[in-house]
Every structure is written in structure tokens, then in C-alpha cells.
Amino acid sequence: MEKKKVKFPNNKTLAHMRSKLEQHEGAFILPPDANAVDKAKYDICRQILIYIHKKGINQKELATILDVPETRVSEIVHYKIIKFTLDKLISYYEIINPRLILKVA
Numbered sequence: 001m002e003k004k005k006v007k008f009p010n011n012k013t014l015a016h017m018r019s020k021l022e023q024h025e026g027a028f029i030l031p032p033d034a035n036a037v038d039k040a041k042y043d044i045c046r047q048i049l050i051y052i053h054k055k056g057i058n059q060k061e062l063a064t065i066l067d068v069p070e071t072r073v074s075e076i077v078h079y080k081i082i083k084f085t086l087d088k089l090i091s092y093y094e095i096i097n098p099r100l101i102l103k104v105a
Contacts, residue, residue: 028079041081044089049077051096066092 009017030042052062059077063070075083076092094100 027077028081030079030081037086038081041084041086041089042079044086044093045076045079045081048089048093048096052077062096066095068092 030038034042048062052059057065059073060070063073066073076089081089090100090102
């Protein structure tokens, strides 16, 4: 069995990738000890992101649907849950999923 050599990007390519990554803000990761409200907000953000992918729309199009600035949608898809109340996220999600049923277990 022949072993394949792994080819790594050259320094120029790595530098280009680093500069691209430095320009973008990452998504918030929910800590394991998050409270119930933060978990619910995180889940709603995830559902909104799933909606974007399923519908094949971009953030600008979703902003139009929700009647919010595009920056607000960016905060949702990057899970910036600290910027939202749970009821506000629910109201956004209800626009794209009018049949939403909220249950507390």
C-alpha cells in the first residue's frame, strides 16, 4: 500500500488565509454550563440559520423578511445571544415559522 504525502499550503497562501480570517468575526459558542434562557436563544438562532440554508437565501433577504437591519441578522447567525432577549428571538422566528408552538418542559 502506497502512502500519500500530505501537501500543505505555502506561506503565501497561509498568510492570505490568515488575513481573511482576521477580518471576520466568529460565532459565539455556548458554554456547557449555559442557563436555560441562553440555551433557548442559541437554539432559536440555530433554527434561523437552518431556515436560511434550507430556503437558499442570504442575510440581506432574511433581513427584508424580518424587517430588520442586515446587521441584526448577522448577529443572529453568529449566535450573539447577548444582544437579544428571548422574546425578541421568538418573535423573529415566528415570522419565518408562523406555526411555531412553544412548549416549556
